[in-house]
Amino acid sequence: xxxxxxxxxxxxxxxxxxxxxxxYFNLDSPLVSDSKYDKVKNEVxxxxxxxxxxxxxxxxQDRVGAPVTKKFKKIKHAIPMLSLSNTFDAKGMNDFxxxxxxxxxxxxxxxxxxxxxxxxxxxxxLTYENGILTKGLxxxxxxxxxxILENLKTITQIxxxxxxxxxxxxxxxxxxxxxxxxxxxxxxxNFANPxxxxxxxxxxxxxxxxxxxxLKFFAYGFGIVDxxxxxxQSEFISKLxxxxxxxxxxxxxxxxxxxIEKHHKNIESLRSSLDYDIxxxxxxxxxxxLQKRLGNTSNSPRWATAYKFSSEKAISKIKNIVIQVxxxxxxxxxxxxxxxxxxxxxxxxxxxxxxxxxxxKDVRVGDTIIVQRAGDVIPQVVSVxxxxxxxxxxxxxxxxxxxxxxxxQKEFNLxxxxxxxxxxxxxxxxxSYIAIERLKHIVSKEAFNIDGLGxxxxxxxxxxKLIKNPSxxxxxxxxxxxxxxxxxxxxxxxxxxxxxxxxxxxxNRFIYSxxxxxxxxENAKILASFFKSVNQxxxxxxxxxxxxxxxxxxxxxxxxxxxxxxxxxxxxxxxxVEIVKNLITKLNIQNFKxxxxxxxxxxxxxxxxxxxxxxxxxxxKTLTENLGGKVLGTVSKKLxxxxxxxxxxxxxxxDKAKELKIKIYSENEWYKFLNI
Numbered sequence: 001x002x003x004x005x006x007x008x009x010x011x012x013x014x015x016x017x018x019x020x021x022x023x024y025f026n027l028d029s030p031l032v033s034d035s036k037y038d039k040v041k042n043e044v045x046x047x048x049x050x051x052x053x054x055x056x057x058x059x060x061q062d063r064v065g066a067p068v069t070k071k072f073k074k075i076k077h078a079i080p081m082l083s084l085s086n087t088f089d090a091k092g093m094n095d096f097x098x099x100x101x102x103x104x105x106x107x108x109x110x111x112x113x114x115x116x117x118x119x120x121x122x123x124x125x126l127t128y129e130n131g132i133l134t135k136g137l138x139x140x141x142x143x144x145x146x147x148i149l150e151n152l153k154t155i156t157q158i159x160x161x162x163x164x165x166x167x168x169x170x171x172x173x174x175x176x177x178x179x180x181x182x183x184x185x186x187x188x189x190n191f192a193n194p195x196x197x198x199x200x201x202x203x204x205x206x207x208x209x210x211x212x213x214x215l216k217f218f219a220y221g222f223g224i225v226d227x228x229x230x231x232x233q234s235e236f237i238s239k240l241x242x243x244x245x246x247x248x249x250x251x252x253x254x255x256x257x258x259x260i261e262k263h264h265k266n267i268e269s270l271r272s273s274l275d276y277d278i279x280x281x282x283x284x285x286x287x288x289x290l291q292k293r294l295g296n297t298s299n300s301p302r303w304a305t306a307y308k309f310s311s312e313k314a315i316s317k318i319k320n321i322v323i324q325v326x327x328x329x330x331x332x333x334x335x336x337x338x339x340x341x342x343x344x345x346x347x348x349x350x351x352x353x354x355x356x357x358x359x360x361k362d363v364r365v366g367d368t369i370i371v372q373r374a375g376d377v378i379p380q381v382v383s384v385x386x387x388x389x390x391x392x393x394x395x396x397x398x399x400x401x402x403x404x405x406x407x408x409q410k411e412f413n414l415x416x417x418x419x420x421x422x423x424x425x426x427x428x429x430x431x432s433y434i435a436i437e438r439l440k441h442i443v444s445k446e447a448f449n450i451d452g453l454g455x456x457x458x459x460x461x462x463x464x465k466l467i468k469n470p471s472x473x474x475x476x477x478x479x480x481x482x483x484x485x486x487x488x489x490x491x492x493x494x495x496x497x498x499x500x501x502x503x504x505x506x507x508n509r510f511i512y513s514x515x516x517x518x519x520x521x522e523n524a525k526i527l528a529s530f531f532k533s534v535n536q537x538x539x540x541x542x543x544x545x546x547x548x549x550x551x552x553x554x555x556x557x558x559x560x561x562x563x564x565x566x567x568x569x570x571x572x573x574x575x576x577v578e579i580v581k582n583l584i585t586k587l588n589i590q591n592f593k594x595x596x597x598x599x600x601x602x603x604x605x606x607x608x609x610x611x612x613x614x615x616x617x618x619x620x621k622t623l624t625e626n627l628g629g630k631v632l633g634t635v636s637k638k639l640x641x642x643x644x645x646x647x648x649x650x651x652x653x654x655d656k657a658k659e660l661k662i663k664i665y666s667e668n669e670w671y672k673f674l675n676i
Contacts, residue, residue, distance in 0.1 A: 010047045010054050011485075017044055018486070072138075072146035072203075078172065079223040081123060081139045083299055084282060084306040090261055093283075096305045097257065100285065103294060103302060105616040110256040112286040114233035115263060116220045117248050118306050120277035121178030122198045124152060125223060128171040131162040138202065141445070151202050152177070154211040159244040172223035173245065177202060180275040183214040194277060219245035220282075232286045253286060260307070268309045280308035295622055298521050311372040313382065314347070316340040318367050321352065321396055323403065325433035327441045328517045329424035331408050333358055333398070335369070335381055342373050350379040354421045355398040362386070364393050398423070404431040414562050429469075429575045436462050438515045442470050446521060447513035448502040452495040460484075469579055470514075474499060474586040507534060507592045514580055518566040526558045528592040534584060540567070541577050555638060557607075557621065557631040600674055601629030604640045610649030612667050617645075627674070635660065643670045 017040050048054050087093050101109045125145065127135035136152035137145030152158055155177065162171070177198050179187075184194040191197035201213040219240045221233075230236045234253050241247050250270075254263050264281055271278060285291050285303040294302040320336040333352040340347055350371045352358050361384055363369070368388040369381050402408050402425035409426065410419040429435045439458050443450040453473070461467040464484075466476060476499065482492045505513070508528035512521050519527070530553065531537040539545040550568055553559050570576050606629050608617050615623070620643070621631045632639055635656045642657040642664045657664055665673060 013040055013044050017041055072148060074144050075137055075147050076144050081142050082296060082301055084304055085300045087305045087307045093260055093307055094257055103616050103618050105612060112253060112255050113283040114286045115254055116251050116282050117278045118280040118282050119176045119178055119218060120195050120279055121176040122202055124175060124177050126173045128162055130169055131167050133160050148202050150207040151204060151210040154207050155215045155217050157217040157246040162243045164243060168225050168227055170224055170226040173219050174221045174223055175217050175219040177215055177217050178276050179215060182275055217246060218248050230288060232288055233284050234286050264307055280306045282306050293619060312342050313370050313372040314340045314342045316369055316371050318365055318369060321365055323399060325403055325425060327434060327437035327515050329426060329434055331423045342371060347371060347379045350381045352381055356421045358396055364396050366390055366393055402431060403433050406431060428573050429579055441515050442513050447509060450502045451498040471582040471586050504588045506590050510589050516566055516570045518563050523563055526556055529594055530556055533591045534589040540571050541581055546571055555632050555634050555636055557633040597628040599628035601627040604629045605632050605638050606641045607632045607639055608643045609653045610645030611647030612645040641665060
């Protein structure tokens with residue numbers, strides 16, 4: 001087939017697929033059956049993969065779905081609906097329990113856990129005021145959800161009014177909306193799967209249409225409860241049943257790793273017979289007081305985890321091994337494999353993690369392998385069938401250079417006192433492969449969160465030289481973009497609006513977005529609380545101030561030698577400095593808003609040394625911050641109180657505190673001071 005005929009066929013099928021997408025995702029009214037849709041979609045993707053020049057247009061992989069319509073009012077959750085950490089085996093579950101034990105400084109690891117099935121549905125939040133259902137939100141981005149109250153009211157398993165003399169005045173119930181497998185088969189509409197059917201139904205503008213869909217609801221938890229009179233998660237679940245909510249019959253109270261494993265294996269054996277899709281079990285610390293003490297990280301609660309079921313596996317063959325370059329310069333080997341379906345998804349790439357992993361498994365091009373989707377998400381090579389290996393097979397030699405041509409190296413890890421397993425390119429933005437990955441990081445949800453500027457669009461704009469540096473995002477030529485295949489007035493308008501909105505960014509998100517190695521979201525918050533404003537942060541860009549600032553960062557609890565070295569390396573690179581300076585000029589970076597908690601420790605700087613008997617250092621830090629205090633990492637004139645634990649305190653810190661006449665408390669004196 002001639003090139004022009006291929007292009008003509010591609011445009012025709014792509015246009016058809018975009019039409020199907022619009023009707024499916026935005027109008028909730030599919031035009032064709034699932035199989036017909038998949039056939040057209042696969043034809044388009046196969047054309048793109050076979051003829052690379054077609055990807056000069058906007059690849060369909062980036063356009064599966066359709067621009068989101070603004071159907072519903074956005075409402076902020078009173079308490080964020082956080083995601084859950086994931087655990088995949090008994091070792092992971094043991095590690096989770098150990099983290100809880102260490103944080104609480106409790107040696108006995110036999111905690112009671114309230115367990116619930118992790119249903120593959122749509123999370124929703126229901127708010128009752130004096131027993132009357134007044135608000136119903138989707139999970140959204142966890143911080144803000146869509147107002148879908150009227151649609152939720154159509155679900156018969158959601159009570160509109162609760163009757164109980166001891167009912168809390170304000171009660172937020174959280175649960176999962178789903179469609180049963182049997183009901184899904186009876187639906188006239190051809191949704192891809194039950195979860196999509198539930199999501200599409202809840203997004204109907206007309207509640208009368210939603211009412212026609214057999215949606216169901218399992219209640220599993222709470223947000224705000226005022227007054228809170230319950231002691232355990234399991235006690236609250238029992239109350240949910242009395243109030244008329246549907247609670248999963250397989251919920252159970254378990255104690256210790258042996259009971260957890262037994263329950264997990266039992267449910268996994270029942271998985272296929274259930275009338276709803278599940279991919280694991282959620283285990284929550286049952287004691288609500290312990291939940292409160294454990295608190296949350298920025299993304300997930302410390303007191304809960306999702307213990308996923310075994311990953312589905314398949315057999316394939318390695319066609320080639322290539323390397324990919326990440327935003328921090330990490331060189332990751334990837335196996336290009338013969339396409340195989342794993343857990344309902346066609347997989348053609350599988351990660352090999354690093355050079356050591358390749359050597360350990362002795363993975364070679366041409367090998368027959370077992371591949372799995374770890375946690376049902378990331379495809380990875382599990383093992384090699386050496387019996388099927390050809391005699392002329394050659395051992396894979398890991399490259400000594402980046403794709404940009406620069407030498408790669410393993411860094412020395414200060415924590416482990418060993419070389420890292422990962423090789424890295426150290427050229428930063430001077431490496432085009434790192435530069436493009438950093439662009440993808442900058443536009444990501446946790447950073448600038450620019451809708452419509454996903455990974456595939458970044459790839460496209462990079463090839464067209466519309467974007468080369470982060471600041472280019474805010475100077476895009478929309479007159480050129482609108483002429484591109486797949487872009488129209490509405491999509492350009494939406495992108496322009498999203499970029500304009502992204503110009504207003506908090507200092508901590510900005511610091512995280514620029515992609516400094518070892519500076520995650522939590523570290524970025526700590527740095528933002530130190531610098532306060534972008535003007536102060538900008539001093540890191542000046543050689544005269546940098547060393548003094550880096551020295552001052554040693555005072556910060558949570559910023560260690562690893563982070564300081566990383567900051568020094570990043571800002572010693574002239575290209576990095578130039579890029580950050582240019583980016584700052586395009587933005588309105590808001591000052592860090594410190595939450596001024598008025599408590600016993602307001603405006604007091606505290607430091608801990610040695611281990612404690614009653615609580616862990618981590619919990620002591622959280623307790624201090626909850627009482628308005630600030631935790632420092634070193635002894636200096638800024639310090640107000642040094643708390644000395646009984647187990648191996650640092651004598652040097654104590655001596656320096658005495659020299660500076662800083663108040664010193666023992667663990668018991670500290671509790672007495674706080675009245676706890």
